[in-house]
Amino acid sequence: MISSIEDKDRIFTNIYGFQDWGLEGAQKRGDWDxxxxxxxxxxxxxxxxxxxxGLRGRGGAGFPTGMKWSFMPKEPKPGRPSFLLINADESEPGSCKDREILRHDPHKLLEGALIAGFAMRARAAYIYIRGEFIREAENLFAAVAQAYDKGLLGKNAAGSGYDFDVFVHRGAGAYICGEETAQIESL
Known part of the structure; x- marks a missing residue:
């Protein structure tokens, strides 16, 4: 008899949206722990x-994430801080991951942004979100506010001694914004 693999969330613990997406619900699921x-x-x-x-990017090339992170400068140049740009434009045809993460598990994204930003010595993250993602943007803006209110972002983020800010930018819906340089220009 063939049995199917159990359908359960693995990394994103609320991807189906059955639980509270806010900070309290996220912390109950282990986020920010x-x-x-x-x-x-x-x-x-x-x-x-x-x-x-072995983690790889979810864009078209599937580039190794650790290798990409290691390309960031080890020491910031004076007057030239590093930033983390998170592409939540979801402009690739057939792609539907960003919307669900933003809608149901935004704190997982924010915690990951802090850890990734810290590892790459970035001072802030800019999350570029598709303009049509109205509910998702509302949830993300609220999640960012919740994280700041609890000291998880901003000065001494999560009690780590590292200062890290997150900015959310809504796009205008142009496909070209999925391309890195065009996305930076849009910001």
């Missing part, structure tokens, strides 16, 4: 962990 502890491993160790995991 040991963020400070993860960051205490150090920037280079986090990048090595991501390399070892």
């Amino acid at each position: 040991d963020t400070k502890g993860l960051m205490s491993r150090g920037q280079d160790q986090i990048i090595e962990d991501i390399k070892s995991s």
Whole structure:
């Protein structure tokens, strides 16, 4: 007898939206649980962990995430801070992951942004969200506010000693914004 694989969330713990997407619900599912502890491993160790995991990007090329992160400068140049740009435009035909994450699990995205930003020595993240994602943008803006209110973002983010801000930018719906340089120009 052939049995199917159990249908359960693995990384995103509320992808179907059955639970509260807000901070309280996210924390009950383990989000923001040991963020400070993860960051205490150090920037280079986090990048090595991501390399070892084999994690790849979900864009067209499937580029190794740890390798991409390691390209960031180890020391910021004076007057030239580094930033993390998160593409939630979802402009690739047939792609439908961003909308569900933004709608049902935005704190997972924000915690990941903080850890990734810290590892890459970025001072802030800019989340570029598709203009048509109205409810998703509302949830993301609310999640960002909740995280700031609880000290998870901003000065001394998650008690880590690292300052990290998150900015959300709504796009205008042009397909070209899925391309990196066009997206940066749009910001």
